[in-house]
Amino acid sequence: xxxxxxxxxxxxxxxxxxxxxxxxxxxxxxxxxxxxxxxxxxxxxxxxxxxxxxxxxxxxxxxxxxxxxxxxxxxxxxxxxxxxxxxxxxxxxxxxxxxxxxxxxxxxxxxxxxxxxxxxxxxxxxxxxxxxxxxxxxxxxxxxxxxxxxxxxxxxxxxxxxxxxxxxxxxxxxxxxxxxxxxxxxxxxxxxxxxxxxxxxxxxxxxxxxxxxxxxxxxxxxxxxxxxxxxxxxxxxxxxxxxxxxxxxxxxxxxxxxxxxxxxxxxxxxxxxxxxxxxxxxxxxxxxxxxxxxxxxxxxxxxxxxxxxxxxxxxxxxxxxxxxxxxxxxxxxxxxx
Amino acid sequence: xxxxxxxxxxxxxxxxxxxxxxxxxxxxxxxxxxxxxxxxxxxxxxxxxxxxxxxxxxxxxxxxxxxxxxxxxxxxxxxxxxxxxxxxxxxxxxxxxxxxxxxxxxxxxxxxxxxxxxxxxxxxxxxxxxxxxxxxxxxxxxxxxxxxxxxxxxxxxxxxxxxxxxxxxxxxxxxxxxxxxxxxxxxxxxxxxxxxxxxxxxxxxxxxxxxxxxxxxxxxxxxxxxxxxxxxxxxxxxxxxxxxxxxxxxxxxxxxxxxxxxxxxxxxxxxxxxxxxxxxxxxxxxxxxxxxxxxxxxxxxxxxxxxxxxxxxxxxxxxxxxxxxxxxxxxxxxxxx
DNA sequence: ATGAAAGCGCTAACAT
DNA sequence: ATGTTAGCGCTTTCAT
Numbered sequence: 192x193x194x195x196x197x198x199x200x201x202x203x204x205x206x207x208x209x210x211x212x213x214x215x216x217x218x219x220x221x222x223x224x225x226x227x228x229x230x231x232x233x234x235x236x237x238x239x240x241x242x243x244x245x246x247x248x249x250x251x252x253x254x255x256x257x258x259x260x261x262x263x264x265x266x267x268x269x270x271x272x273x274x275x276x277x278x279x280x281x282x283x284x285x286x287x288x289x290x291x292x293x294x295x296x297x298x299x300x301x302x303x304x305x306x307x308x309x310x311x312x313x314x315x316x317x318x319x320x321x322x323x324x325x326x327x328x329x330x331x332x333x334x335x336x337x338x339x340x341x342x343x344x345x346x347x348x349x350x351x352x353x354x355x356x357x358x359x360x361x362x363x364x365x366x367x368x369x370x371x372x373x374x375x376x377x378x379x380x381x382x383x384x385x386x387x388x389x390x391x392x393x394x395x396x397x398x399x400x401x402x403x404x405x406x407x408x409x410x411x412x413x414x415x416x417x418x419x420x421x422x423x424x425x426x427x428x429x430x431x432x433x434x435x436x437x438x439x440x441x442x443x444x445x446x447x448x449x450x451x452x453x454x455x456x457x458x459x460x461x462x463x464x465x466x467x468x469x470x471x472x473x474x475x476x477x478x479x480x481x482x483x484x485x486x487x488x489x490x491x492x493x494x495x496x497x498x499x500x501x502x503x504x505x506x507x508x509x510x511x512x513x514x515x516x517x518x519x520x521x522x523x524x525x526x527x528x
Numbered sequence: 529x530x531x532x533x534x535x536x537x538x539x540x541x542x543x544x545x546x547x548x549x550x551x552x553x554x555x556x557x558x559x560x561x562x563x564x565x566x567x568x569x570x571x572x573x574x575x576x577x578x579x580x581x582x583x584x585x586x587x588x589x590x591x592x593x594x595x596x597x598x599x600x601x602x603x604x605x606x607x608x609x610x611x612x613x614x615x616x617x618x619x620x621x622x623x624x625x626x627x628x629x630x631x632x633x634x635x636x637x638x639x640x641x642x643x644x645x646x647x648x649x650x651x652x653x654x655x656x657x658x659x660x661x662x663x664x665x666x667x668x669x670x671x672x673x674x675x676x677x678x679x680x681x682x683x684x685x686x687x688x689x690x691x692x693x694x695x696x697x698x699x700x701x702x703x704x705x706x707x708x709x710x711x712x713x714x715x716x717x718x719x720x721x722x723x724x725x726x727x728x729x730x731x732x733x734x735x736x737x738x739x740x741x742x743x744x745x746x747x748x749x750x751x752x753x754x755x756x757x758x759x760x761x762x763x764x765x766x767x768x769x770x771x772x773x774x775x776x777x778x779x780x781x782x783x784x785x786x787x788x789x790x791x792x793x794x795x796x797x798x799x800x801x802x803x804x805x806x807x808x809x810x811x812x813x814x815x816x817x818x819x820x821x822x823x824x825x826x827x828x829x830x831x832x833x834x835x836x837x838x839x840x841x842x843x844x845x846x847x848x849x850x851x852x853x854x855x856x857x858x859x860x861x862x863x864x865x
Numbered sequence: 866a867t868g869a870a871a872g873c874g875c876t877a878a879c880a881t
Numbered sequence: 882a883t884g885t886t887a888g889c890g891c892t893t894t895c896a897t
Contacts, residue, residue, distance in 0.1 A: 196671065198890055209868045214892060224866060239667065244645045245586050246890035250873055254582065256625070256646075264614060265827070270607035277601060277628050281635075286646060288593070289626045291614050298618075308581045309593075309623060330576065334533065447814065477784065479816045490602070535874055546884050551876060561882060583874035587889055 197240045205234050217242070248310065257500060258306035260290045260299065260316040262343075267472050268489045269317065272341065275493025276315060283501050285312070292319040300327045313337040313500045318345050320382055320415070337503035337511075339496045344386050351503065352515040353496045357387050360485045360520040361394025362401075364467055365439055369402045371528060373437035373465055377410040379424040379449060381441040388416075388441050391469060395439055410435055414445065421448025429456070436464060437528070443468035443475045443484055450478060450527075466527040480526030492518050534577045542571050554579070585647065594837060595643035597627045597636065597653040599680075604809050605826045606654065609678065612830025613652060620838050622649070629656040637664045650674040650837045655682050657719055657752070674840035674848075676833045681723050688840065689852040690833040694724050697822045697857040698731025699738075701804055702776055706739045708865060710774035710802055714747040716761040716786060718778040725753075725778050728806060732776055747772055751782065758785025766793070773801060774865070780805035780812050780821055787815055787864075803864040817863030829855050 199217070203210040208227070216223045216231040223231075234240075248254040259276055261269040273289060280287050288309060292299035299319045306314060307330055314331055317340070325348035331338045332350070341353040368376055378395045381388025392411070399406050412427050414420035421440060425448070428434060440446035446468035453464055460466050460480055468475060468484035475482040495516050503511055536554070540547040545564070553560045553568040560568075571577075585591040596613055598606040610626060617624050625646060629636035636656045643651060644667060651668055654677070662685035668675045669687070678690040705713055715732045718725025729748070736743050749764050751757030758777060762785070765771060777783035783805035790801055797803050797817055805812060805821035812819040832853050840848055 196890090200890080210890085211869080211892075212867055214890095215867090218892085222866060227866080239670065241641065241644045241667075243586075243647060243890055244642075245582050245591065245647045246873095247892080249580075249582050249586050249875095249889095250891045250893090252873070263611065265604075265607040265611035267602075267604075267607075270602040270604075273626070274600065274602035274628060277626065278630075281627070281639075286625050286627070286642060288623050289610070289614065290618070290623070291611060293615075302618075304578065305581075305623060307578045310580060310582045330578075333576065474811045474814050477811050477814055533874090537874080547874085548876075548885080549883055551874095552883090555876085559882060564882080580874055583889095584876080586873095586891095587875045587877090589889070 196243065197238045198243070199240075201238060202231060202234050202240060205238070206230055254310045254312045255285050256309065256311050257285050257287050257497075257504075258290065258303075258309070258311040258314040258316075259287050260292060260302050260306070260314065262292050262294045262317060262319045264289065264291045268342070268470060268487070271489035272317075272493035272496070275490040275495075276497040277493075279494050279497035279501070283497075285501070292322075294320045296321040296323070303327045303330070307331065307334065307336070311336065312504045313339070315339045315341065315496050315500055317342040320385060323384060335507065337500055337507065339500045339503075341492055341496045342387060346386075349513050351499050351513050353492050353499065353518065354386075354515065355487050355492075355518050355520050357390035358394040358397070360522075361391040361439070361469070362398045363394075364469070364485050364522055365395050365398035366401070367522060367524070368437050368439065368465065368467060368528060369398060369404065371465070373528075374404060375407075375410065375435040376404075376437045376439055377412065377428055377435035379421055379438060379440040379445050380411055380413050381416050381420075381445075383413060391441055409433055414441075416442055416444060418444045418448035421445035421450070422452050423448075425449040425452045434464065437461075437467065438464060439467045439469075441469060443470040443472040443482060446482055446484070447472075447474060447478065450482070460527050468527075471523055475523075476525065478527070483525045483528040484523050486521045486523050488518055488520075533580065534575045535580070536577075538575060539568060539571050539577060542575070543567055591647045591649045592622050593646065593648050594622050594624050594834075594841075595627065595640075595646070595648040595651040595653075596624050597629060597639050597643070597651065599629050599631045599654060599656045601626065601628045605679070605807060605824070608826035609654075609830035609833070612827040612832075613834040614830075616831050616834035616838070620834075622838070629659075631657045633658040633660070640664045640667070644668065644671065644673070648673065649841045650676070652676045652678065652833050652837055654679040657722060660721060672844065674837055674844065676837045676840075678829055678833045679724060683723075686850050688836050688850050690829050690836065690855065691723075691852065692824050692829075692855050692857050694727035695731040695734070697859075698728040698776070698806070699735045700731075701806070701822050701859055702732050702735035703738070704859060704861070705774050705776065705802065705804060705865060706735060706741065708802070710865075711741060712744075712747065712772040713741075713774045713776055714749065714765055714772035716758055716775060716777040716782050717748055717750050718753050718757075718782075720750060728778055746770055751778075753779055753781060755781045755785035758782035758787070759789050760785075762786040762789045771801065774798075774804065775801060776804045776806075778806060780807040780809040780819060783819055783821070784809075784811060784815065787819070797864050808860055812860075813862065815864070820862045820865040821860050823858045823860050825855055825857075 471486035
């Protein structure tokens with residue numbers, strides 16, 4: 192059942208050549224007689240030869256595999272990023288190992304170790320919600336393996352980043368709410384130690400301050416990034432008997448969770464409560480009323496991250512200064528505000 | 529900048545041992561003195577040793593990497609499947625290389641070649657829309673590399689499959705429409721050479737036949753799997769002046785495309801036209817009215833596919849009979865019908 | 866233009 | 882219990 196793999200030696204012995212000659216021919220070494228080369232290529236084809244990339248990488252001490260680690264693959268945002276990464280890597284001749292931490296720091300640590308052991312040429316990662324330190328990423332830097340962080344970036348590490356300007360995006364979005372006449376604006380915030388949610392919260396506060404609106408801590412509900420968090424967040428607002436006239440949610444999933452509950456309570460969007468999300472998920476334009484939100488470009492973020500990584504990989508010897516790429520966002524005004 | 533990697537030889541020379549002793553210790557070989565082993569493990573830790581898995585796999589002629597190839601990563605369905613695969617592979621100690629064909633046969637062929645060259649231990653694949661032959665997959669079988677096909681399966685190859693029963697799922701769904709009183713039921717069908725869409729079409733026809741309803745070819749519109757296809761499909765129905773009283777769409781994306789246009793035309797769902805999808809995307813429950821659809825369990829499909837693959841990989845020597853696993857679907861009745 | 870020798874990091878089989 | 886030898890498939894350097 193298990194067929195032995197065809198190697199350059201097999202090709203060589205078929206043609207009474209030495210395997211090094213075959214190796215050279217396959218890599219277009221100028222030494223080789225075109226006639227010989229032709230015969231070698233034909234024989235390779237006919238024997239169904241596939242080069243052993245592991246052996247190549249092993250010998251050359253360079254791999255063409257890149258690691259990608261995200262919290263959850265099956266979230267729109269990350270699936271988009273991964274797709275963007277994949278396309279760029281494909282064009283550049285790299286393959287990609289994908290891991291998901293499931294928001295667990297322990298798993299993320301194991302994943303990154305495995306990636307180092309697998310000799311990845313570089314790593315693109317969005318850290319998990321429970322990741323507080325970056326020690327496991329410093330391994331990469333110590334070993335000179337290029338690193339690109341995106342979306343959620345940890346403190347305490349200097350590396351290439353691909354992020355959106357969460358602060359200003361949130362600021363402008365909330366500013367827009369205020370301009371539209373809303374005053375009591377609640378915020379369904381994300382985890383406070385995650386960069387993106389922390390910055391969106393800061394943007395929210397800054398916009399209120401700028402407009403001389405008092406920040407009411409009771410209107411800021413901390414939760415996670417998921418739909419349930421939106422539901423429970425809005426429940427808390429109800430329970431406190433403290434309904435705002437607008438809600439800014441940390442992302443569209445949370446907004447969608449709140450959305451359902453708002454309607455269930457017989458409240459009209461946006462007349463009774465306006466709703467603003469972040470992320471522009473596919474569902475957001477389908478909601479009725481459709482959701483006003485901040486559009487990120489996750490696919491593009493992935494492309495940019497992959498390009499940055501490849502750049503580093505292919506100029507590994509040169510001194511490389513980490514830089515941060517900020518992907519533009521866009522406020523998409525729909526009918527929920 | 530580029531730090532040389534730490535090898536078992538480094539550990540060995542530190543301790544004045546031979547590198548094979550270190551190798552054995554790291555793999556818990558019973559030969560090794562517990563005391564020695566302890567020192568070796570400590571030294572490995574302190575030197576920040578990471579085993580070179582490529583060298584291991586190379587030497588052992590077995591890899592712990594599996595290939596996964598889907599048409600498009602950033603489609604709900606495939607992202608879910610990939611996530612399911614990843615979790616199972618993680619638990620079993622495998623890593624996964626992910627490719628996307630972007631619905632191109634050429635790219636799929638290149639991807640699969642690359643996976644063979646990368647010495648994957650197995651392959652899980654859903655073929656692209658433009659893939660008509662399975663020759664590129666037979667390479668895996670010739671080389672004894674386990675193979676699992678899911679969702680879209682090509683003809684002409686005998687391998688493990690993980691699919692849903694598209695025929696019966698569609699049959700029951702359409703049967704339900706008929707029972708609800710709809711008679712003129714259109715079908716926005718997918719590509720006719722893809723197994724899933726072909727089978728859903730067959731199920732649709734069978735249900736009509738069973739109920740003595742004539743099949744009107746003009747009510748069957750062929751298109752792709754995307755939202756645009758739903759929009760253009762419904763346009764064709766309008767153009768033909770041939771509005772049905774219900775539409776069965778090949779999947780939820782197509783249904784969503786039709787959905788928007790139906791409402792745009794001032795028609796009421798389900799009173800003027802009922803709408804039935806397939807797949808139960810996240811958006812489907814958010815539509816208003818919410819979409820009746822057939823729930824697949826893509827995450828579970830991924831888990832099953834990964835388990836089947838691992839089973840094959842780990843019993844490679846034994847004769848393995850390809851089997852087909854059919855994942856149960858469920859008709860989710862909501863308000864669009 | 867072709868061949869020989871060496872070695873990448875690791876493990877298995879066989880000494881000692 | 883530890884060490885020696887050899888070799889996986891490939892590429893590089895140095896003969897011929």
